[in-house]
Every structure is written in C-alpha cells, then in structure tokens.
Amino acid sequence: MSADGFTRMSIYGINMDLFSSTPIVILKVENDNRYLPIWIGQDIARAILMKLQNQEFPRPLTHDLTVNLVNELGARMERVTVTKLEDSTFYATITLEIDGRTVEVDSRPSDAIALAVRSGAEIFAADEVIEEAAVVFEESMEETAEEEIVDKFKEWVERVSPEDFREK
Template sequence: MGANGLTRMTLYGINMDLFSSSPIVILKVEDENRYLPIWIGHAEAKSILMKIQNQEFSRPLTHDLAANIISGLGGVLEKVTVTELRDSTFFATLNVEVGGESVEIDSRPSDAIAIAVRTGAPIFAADEVIEEASVVFEESMEETPEEEVVDKFKEWVNQISPEDFK
C-alpha cells in the first residue's frame, strides 16, 4: 500500500452507528474506494465537525488548546497516524517536530484527527490496520450523489458492530 507501511488518508466524514448511537469517523484511502471506520465519542465527533464546518468560538476548545500548545512551544504537528487495532480499540500517535527533533505522542485516533483538522497535518494509517478494518466499495463514491453515499454507509454500518473488528 503505502511507503514505510503507512498510507495517507483523508477525512471523508462522520456518520452515526444506528445500533449503538455512537459516531463513526470515516477515513478514506487517497485515490481508492477503501474506507476506514473508527467509532469515536460524541465530544470528539462534535469537535471535528465544528472545525470542518468552520465554527468559531471566543475561547479555545480542548483540541484547539492542544494545537495551540504545540505551536506555542515552537512545534509543528508533522502527521497523525492510526497505528494499531487491538481488542476492537484503535490506537494513534501524533508526530510533533520541536527544535529539530521528532517526538511521537500516544493519542486516541479521535483526538489525533481533531487536532489534525485544526493544524492541517496529514493523516496516515498503518497498512495492517487498513487491511484488517477497512471496507471497500465497488464503485467510486466521488461520482455517487451524496445521499446515495450516506445510504450506502448506513446500510453497511447497520450490518456491523465494533466487535467485527476484533
């Protein structure tokens, strides 16, 4: 798949798991019809949605604060990576460059993605995670009307649960 065992992803969107009422962030492999669904918390989903919808607040929210801390200390978020899937739980890291050194920081994927959308940092996933937990659609979603894409994801989400990714 990708170089160094990592594949670049884009944030495709956020959907709702109708069975658990949990939000799902959906990452897409660039230039493929392969998608990586990650169940996340409501607060993180709201944080991601607020940023991609360009909602502004007078005071920084938690993920804004984290991005401000990184930049305030002279750092740059180089990338975030979904690194592992273990016991139905996804793991991630933040790679921050500070003073010419790269520091890897453990993170939940939802927090890493929320910070990445604030800083413009690229999102990656380990190829093993993509192989284990992604879903592939036959036709290109970019050429499909948005309502049909949402319907396809809802249909797919209604057939699976987090336990399917063990």
C-alpha cells in the same frame, strides 16, 4: 500497500451508527475507494465537525488549546497516524517536530484527528489497519448512487458492532 507501511488518509465525513447512536468518523484512503470507519465519542465528533464547518468560538476549546500550546512551545504537528487495531481497539500517534527532533505521542485516533483538522497535520493509517478494517467500494463513492452507499454501509454495520472497533 504503500512503500513505508502507511497510507495517506483524508476525512470523508462523520456519520451516525443508527444501531448504537454512536458517531463514526470515516477516513478515506486517498486515490482509492477504501474507507476506514472509527467509532468515536459525541464530544469529539462535535469538535471535529465544528472545525470542518469553520465554526469559531470566542475562547479556545480543548483541541484548539492543545494546538496553541504545541505552537507556543515551538513544536509543529507533522502528522497523525492510526497505528494499529488490537483487540477491537484503534490506536494512534501524533508526530511532532521539536527543535529538529521527532517526537511521537500516544493518542486516541479521535483526538489525533481533531488536532489534525486544527493544525493542518496530515493523516495516515497503517496499511495493516486498512487491510483489516476498511470498507471497499467497487467505484468511487462520488460516482455511486447514494442508496447504494447507504446499503453497503448498512450491510457492513450489521456485521460489526461498536465493540469490534473501539478506540483507546
């Protein structure tokens, strides 16, 4: 657990739930072997992946536009936070700094993550969310055989359904 109740995360990747054909964004606890899977929509998965793969478009897409608006209005995205898991639904906030004030805006986690990859904002998750929903590996996934990783995620996915972890 962190001192302030929130833990820094990074985007580990986006996978597909084979049972529901729904994308899952996987956040990784920094310096730990815990992973937080969040089911997201196809369009947001595509938006996150495009930015992670440095794909550029001649015109701004929705998340690019949002970041441009925030910047043009003199604000800065400081961080995005997966704040809670309630009734199988993830919640998030986007923290903005505007003229020395901190403003928190309610968001779906997927949109918050799509904005974070565009703005450079840090990603956090509440410790309670991590405790409740994270998948734990004995050793680093980088040091684990790929088959074991796939088997562990398959085991976990068999126990849950997309309804268990919907975002709102």
